Amino acid sequence: MVHSLRARLLLWLLVPLAAFVVVTSGVSYDAARQTADLLQDHALLDSARTIIEDVGWVDGALNATIPPAALELFESPWQDHVFYKVLAGNGRLLGGAPDLPPPSASSAVQPVFYDSAYAGQPIRAVAYERLLYDSGRAERVTVIVGKTIASRQAMIDGLWRPQLLRQWLMLGLVVLLVPLGLTLELRPLMKLKDDVADREPAQLEPIRPDHLPSELRPIVDAINQCIARLKVHAAMQRQFIADAAHQLRTPLALLTTQTQFASQCDAHDPALFDALKGVRRTSQKMAELTNQLLLLAQAESMATSSRAQTRVDLTEVVASVLEEMVHAAERRDIDLGADLAECVPVAGNKGLLASLVANLIDNAIRYTQNGGRVTAICRCEEGEAMLQVVDNGPGIPAEARAHVFERFYRVAADTEGTGLGLAIVHQVARSHGGSVNVAAGAERVGLVATVRLPVLAG
């Protein structure tokens, strides 16, 4: 398969054009041959007529005196040989070459033109008959004139060659001009390539489509759309790094204060113990924040990379997360229940899906009052894998629901948390081709978080 645009376009043009030239060459050769034959035959017949004019009766017998003019007609630069013979009705030779061959079959149509050979050379000949009368007598006289075919061939060539030459010239021009034209016309594409290739990573301005051929506009538009998306993405990344740094700065400052305070304490001071407990809490919080940040980055890179996914049973993931959460629920006297279908297969990353489930259940346990109820539901519904975490806690006010999936967004600042949990849930669901939404529970009590993922067939 040829992959050069130039070569392919050339092929598209050359193959049909060459076929056309071959066919028209054949046709024009035929036309040239017909014209040449017509002219030659006409000349042959003219000379046969001239010869027969001069056959007459002399003393009661037929006599032929061949005028030189009859043969002069053939004087040509090609040195054709002319032969003739004149026969009387009874086969008597009146003049000319006796062994000049007659037409192979007699024909009703007069005169008879035919191809033959004489003296080892191919000839074209005419046989022409006429009845000659003399005082009541009539005798048939046949004149045969033959001629070698050099001038006929020369005439065909003369008629045909210029046409052939013109057509081959046209083919040659196509071979020359198409690559040349393409090279010139592809220059904007090369310029576009340079424009894209020479860009700095941070140079995210759209490409200016001035002076571009209309065929290239869609490509430039597509590249510009891609650049616009990259720009938004880059801005989001910058914002994320700024937010993350900001979030990490607070516990780091706290850690500095706490360690400073501890270092000033006496070895047996009970406050030292409290200070160290504080240090541990703060570093735990930082570890959690870092973990969440890593998870978010991982979920995002999974969305952009080709999904290296395996078959994961969502039920199994939910069951194992519930097992880990049992103690946390018990501590808060929360009734942790489950309604799990046999097997809900999805394609994805097990670790990320586990963090999605864990964040939802952790939120439900964390924000529901002591003695509350949290239920995890997992089943296939309408051809989708559905995971629901239902609680009977305070829920999320309607105006805040639109924001809870944003990074670092928290409804109430007085509880512990990073504000990244639902952002992770959202990103993981998206990178698995699914969605998540939160709604108020039955009778406006509690929260229902619903995740839908494409179910894996088979």
Ligand SMILES: Nc1ncnc2c1ncn2[C@@H]1O[C@H](COP(=O)(O)OP(=O)(O)O)[C@@H](O)[C@H]1O
């Ligand atoms: N089950 C829930 N009940 C009530 N409020 C919730 C629940 N889940 C999440 N929220 C609210 O949504 C906010 C964002 O949740 P999340 O992204 O997990 O961050 P975090 O839990 O670290 O605060 C929380 O601060 C909380 O106010």
Ligand SMILES: [Mg+2]
């Ligand atoms: Mg949370």
